[in-house]
Amino acid sequence: MxxxxxxxxxxxxxxxxxxxxxxxxxxxxxxxxxxHGAQVSLVILSYGARGESNDLWNDLNQTMENVKKIRRQEIEEATKQLGVTDYEIWDLQDYHMSVTDQDKERMLRKIREVQPHVILTHGPKDAFNPDHELVSNFVFEASVLSTSNGVRLEDTKRSKQSSIFGFEPHQAEISDFKPEVIIDITETYEQKVAAMNCFKAQKHLIDYYSAKALIRGNQARRCSGNNEYQYAEAFTRFFPYVGGTFN
Ligand SMILES: [Zn+2]
Known part of the structure; x- marks a missing residue:
């Protein structure tokens, strides 16, 4: 590629x-x-306090407030490892998540403010995670609406359609996931490992996602012929590739 x-x-x-x-x-x-100098904006919709903090709840005296506090610190440390400075946490409830009309407007505003070329979010299918599926549709809908001049929102300017790419779900095959775009992350893999290590409630996932990066790296080499690719992340596309030439 x-x-x-x-x-x-x-x-x-x-x-x-x-x-x-x-x-x-x-x-x-x-x-x-x-x-490489890009402007990256990150929206974290929830702390994952109910659904993705199992290890923290092993403590019988654990409280929701404390779980969120720990997760907030972990997010802060992990974003530092990746170099992310522009991020916001909406603190929606998770498991299960729902979005209000206000949340929909907020996402629309965010997209019009950032005017992203690319949006990365959850893909439409995740066999074990209805929150991910909801977010996929939530972001897709806001992205499409953001392009319409008729969708009036004070102090916002319509945006061009962003290319949207879907994350790889945890159980890829069971969720019918097939890589459509593979991004080489060899040069930043160590940063990813350092960021993963910040999440104490999900230590069991680190080996899994390290292995995943190796597998996707192997596929990156096989599909491209570029033997410098060692680690990679895979995504799906929401829209077809469009260009003046094949890529
Ligand atoms: Zn999740």
């Missing part, structure tokens, strides 16, 4: 349902974009 140029004019928006998703599924890609 032809290398796409990333520079200071590149704008990437990442929307993560829970605290850890942006790391497991796109941490290497985020760090790579930042390393």
């Amino acid at each position: 032809q290398e796409t140029i990333i520079d200071k004019d590149t704008r990437l928006l990442v929307v993560s349902a829970h605290a850890g998703d942006f790391i497991w599924r796109s941490g290497g890609t985020i760090a790579k974009y930042i390393k």
Whole structure:
């Protein structure tokens, strides 16, 4: 695949349902974009306090407030490892998540404010995670609406349609996931590992996602013939590739 140029004019928006998703599924890609000067904005919709903090709840005296506090610290440390400075946490409830009309407007505003070339978020199918499926549709809908001049929102300007890419779900095959785009993360893989290590409630996932990066790296080499690719992250596309030539 032809290398796409990333520079200071590149704008990437990442929307993560829970605290850890942006790391497991796109941490290497985020760090790579930042390393090459892109503007990266991150929205974390929830702390994942109910659904993705199991280890913390082993403590019988645990409280919701404390779980969120720990997760907030972990997010802070992990974003530092990736170089992310522009992030916000909406603190929606997770498991199960729902979005209000206000949340929909907020996402629309965010997209019009960032004017992203690329949006990374959850793909439409995740066999074990209804929150991820909800977020997929939530972001897709806001992205499409953001392009319409008739959708009036004070102090916002319509945006061009962003290219949207779906994260790899945890249980890829069971969720009918097939890589459609594979991004080489060799140069930022160590940053991804450092960021994964910040999530104490999900230590069991680190080996899993390290193995995943190796497998996707192998596929990156096989599909491209470029033997420098060691680690990679895979995504699906929401829209077809469009260009003046094949890529
Ligand atoms: Zn999640």
